[in-house]
Amino acid sequence: MSSTSCEIAVMTSGAFTAAFLELIPRYEAASRNKIVVATTTMGTGANSIPSRLQRGEPADVVIVADSALVNLIKDGMIVAASRTTLARSAIGMAVRQGAPKPDISSVEALKRTLLQAQSLAYSASVSGDYLTTELFPRLGIAEQVMPKSRRVEGERVGAVVARGAAEIGFQQISELLPIAGIAIVGPLPLEAQKVTVFSAGVAAGCRNSDAAHALIKFLASPEAAPAVTKSGLEPTAPS
Numbered sequence: 494m495s496s497t498s499c500e501i502a503v504m505t506s507g508a509f510t511a512a513f514l515e516l517i518p519r520y521e522a523a524s525r526n527k528i529v530v531a532t533t534t535m536g537t538g539a540n541s542i543p544s545r546l547q548r549g550e551p552a553d554v555v556i557v558a559d560s561a562l563v564n565l566i567k568d569g570m571i572v573a574a575s576r577t578t579l580a581r582s583a584i585g586m587a588v589r590q591g592a593p594k595p596d597i598s599s600v601e602a603l604k605r606t607l608l609q610a611q612s613l614a615y616s617a618s619v620s621g622d623y624l625t626t627e628l629f630p631r632l633g634i635a636e637q638v639m640p641k642s643r644r645v646e647g648e649r650v651g652a653v654v655a656r657g658a659a660e661i662g663f664q665q666i667s668e669l670l671p672i673a674g675i676a677i678v679g680p681l682p683l684e685a686q687k688v689t690v691f692s693a694g695v696a697a698g699c700r701n702s703d704a705a706h707a708l709i710k711f712l713a714s715p716e717a718a719p720a721v722t723k724s725g726l727e728p729t730a731p732s
Contacts, residue, residue: 498525499701501708504542505556506535506618507649508582508665509691511724513556516717524711526704535561535618537646546570552696553705556712558619559690566694572702575695577709580726582689584620585666587654587675594678595661600685604632606661613638614659616668617646623687624663632685651675665689667725690729 505513510533517528531552535542542557543565555562555571559578565571586597586606595606607613607629615621621644629635645653645662651672654662662675669677680686693712695705711717718728 498527499704500527500529501553501701501704502529502531502551503554503556503708504531504545504550504552505533506542506558506561506691507533507616507668508558508689508726509556509579509667509724510534511667511671512580512717512721512726513712515720515724516712520708520711524704524707526708528708537617540647543568543570546696549698551698551700553699553701554693554708555696556691556693559692560619562692562694570697571694572697572699575706575709576692577694577713578690578692578729579713580691580721580728582665582667582691582726583680583686584623584663585669585680585725586678587651587662587664587669587672588660588678589654589657590674590676592660592676594676597678597682599682600632603682603685604634607632607634607638610641610660612641612643612659612661614643614645614650614653614662616650616664617644619689620663620665620687621645627687628685665725670725691726 566573596602597606615624629638649672650662650664651669653659655674693709699705721728
C-alpha cells in the first residue's frame with residue numbers, strides 16, 4: 494500500500510456497501526489513506542453513478558455490477574485494465590418481521606407466492622430489472638404481478654417491506670441483510686435465480702492511481718473475504 498497518505502473517493506452500489514463500510518477502518522489503518530464515500534447506491538436518473546461520473550463528480554474507485562462497469566469502460570469513464578471482480582450476489586426475498594414466510598423453494602412455489610401476494614416491491618437496479626424484464630415474463634405472470642408491484646428508488650426495498658408498504662420484497666441479499674424489521678425468506682430458487690457479479694475499477698479522472706489500485710487489490714484479497722461473506726456476498730478472485 495502507498496507510503497504517502499491521500500484521499501480516495503469511492504462510489505459503490507448498494508450490494509457491496511455493507512462489506513465496504515466494514516472494511517474501510519481496516520484499510521485506512523493499514524494504508525494511512527482516507528476513504529471518502531461519495532455514494533453507497535447505484536441510484537437512478539441524475540443520482541446514478543454513471544450520471545455522477547458524467548457530470549464530473551470526483552471519484553477514484555467505482556464498484557458496480559460488472560455489466561455496468563463494462564459500459565462505463567466503453568464510455569471512457571473507467572480504466573479498462575483496472576477492472577477487478579470482487580463478489581457474486583444472489584437475489585433474495587423478504588417479508589415483514591413476524592409475517593408468515595411464503596414458500597419459494599421451487600419455481601412453482603415462487604410463482605404461487607407471487608400470484609398470491611397482495612403487493613410486492615423490487616429494486617430500481619439490476620435485480621429489479623431482471624425480475625420485471627426476464628423472470629416475470631418467463632413465468633407467464635407479468636400481467637398479473639406488475640400492477641401490484643412497486644419499483645423502489647431512493648431507499649432499500651427492505652425498508653419498504655419493514656413499514657408494511659409491500660407484503661414481499663426482492664433485492665440483493667446483501668442489501669436486505671442490514672435492514673431491521675424484516676425477515677429474509679431466502680434466495681430465489683436456483684432455476685429462477687440470477688447471480689450478479691460486482692466489480693471495481695479505477696475512474697478515468699482518478700487523482701491517485703496507485704492508491705486506487707491498492708484499495709481495489711485489498712477489496713479483492715483473501716483478507717477482505719470474511720467481511721464480504723458476512724455481508725451476504727460470495728467473494729470471487731480477480732478476473
